[in-house]
Amino acid sequence: MNRVYFIGAGPGDPDFLTLKGARLLAGCDAVFAPPPFELTFAEHLQGKGVLVPFDYYFDELVEKIRNFLVAGNVAFLVPGDLTFYAPFQALIDLFGEQAVVVPGVGTANVASALLKKTLDLPGVCNRAIIASPRTLGDGSDAPTIGQLAAPGVTLLIYMNNIPLPQLVTQLHQGYGKSVPIAICHRLCLPGEEVVQGTLDDIVAKVGERDFFNLNSASRRPALTLVLVGETLTATVDGAWWDYRREHIWKFRDGEAE
Numbered sequence: 001m002n003r004v005y006f007i008g009a010g011p012g013d014p015d016f017l018t019l020k021g022a023r024l025l026a027g028c029d030a031v032f033a034p035p036p037f038e039l040t041f042a043e044h045l046q047g048k049g050v051l052v053p054f055d056y057y058f059d060e061l062v063e064k065i066r067n068f069l070v071a072g073n074v075a076f077l078v079p080g081d082l083t084f085y086a087p088f089q090a091l092i093d094l095f096g097e098q099a100v101v102v103p104g105v106g107t108a109n110v111a112s113a114l115l116k117k118t119l120d121l122p123g124v125c126n127r128a129i130i131a132s133p134r135t136l137g138d139g140s141d142a143p144t145i146g147q148l149a150a151p152g153v154t155l156l157i158y159m160n161n162i163p164l165p166q167l168v169t170q171l172h173q174g175y176g177k178s179v180p181i182a183i184c185h186r187l188c189l190p191g192e193e194v195v196q197g198t199l200d201d202i203v204a205k206v207g208e209r210d211f212f213n214l215n216s217a218s219r220r221p222a223l224t225l226v227l228v229g230e231t232l233t234a235t236v237d238g239a240w241w242d243y244r245r246e247h248i249w250k251f252r253d254g255e256a257e
């Protein structure tokens, strides 16, 4: 049975494609690649039929996939991977056993590596919350980003569409003080920019730059991830390491190695 592979493709640079993803991609003649993956993955796509999935309504897309499946395997390059904010669930449900999902490197992973920070740093942050103002809902009871912000929370805001000054006001209210914030734009892509600051100075640091595509006619979310919380600048000493060694990792008498 030929398969439809939903391959976690990472942030955009093929260096972050997993070995498994690369192997499966090589075995597919037809590839659906959302922009800008059709450009950044050009080397991996040579000789293949490459289509942009958003050029089609759902039924047209399904028909195309079915036609390709007669001849061979089909791949979708999934930005980041399927875990958060991926639009392909309906296809995966429809193709059932024929659909195979391959994990990849999510944007959150890339941002954490770039900032060199664990996002749930013990003693500093007790939870990380992933959210997007685009999907919180419009109803009067829908939570706001400001309500998700609180001391001890690391917030990862995907697909932000709130102008930065308003976003910062909401965050300030939630945290009750100024905390670190990082705006990560086009990670691992041409035009990558990362601006780090605090809720007090980030608006001035960003200046006129339109990191969220709010001044453009395009409705597509910008490739910008916002991270907020004390974790971003916190440092820790070795006390937690020793605590864990003493209470968790150390082999106890009678325990098999």
Ligand SMILES: C[S@@+](CC[C@H](N)C(=O)[O-])C[C@H]1O[C@@H](n2cnc3c(N)ncnc32)[C@H](O)[C@@H]1O
Residues within 6 Å of the ligand: 011, 012, 078, 079, 080, 081, 082, 083, 084, 085, 086, 087, 105, 106, 107, 108, 157, 158, 159, 160, 184, 185, 186, 187, 188, 189, 221, 222, 223, 224, 225, 226
């Ligand atoms: C439809 S979601 C895709 C998320 C993806 N499934 C993941 O796991 O990273 C698109 C949003 O992810 C974030 N994003 C995706 N690629 C990015 C990149 N290269 N740099 C910064 N943010 C990115 C942005 O917040 C963007 O608006």
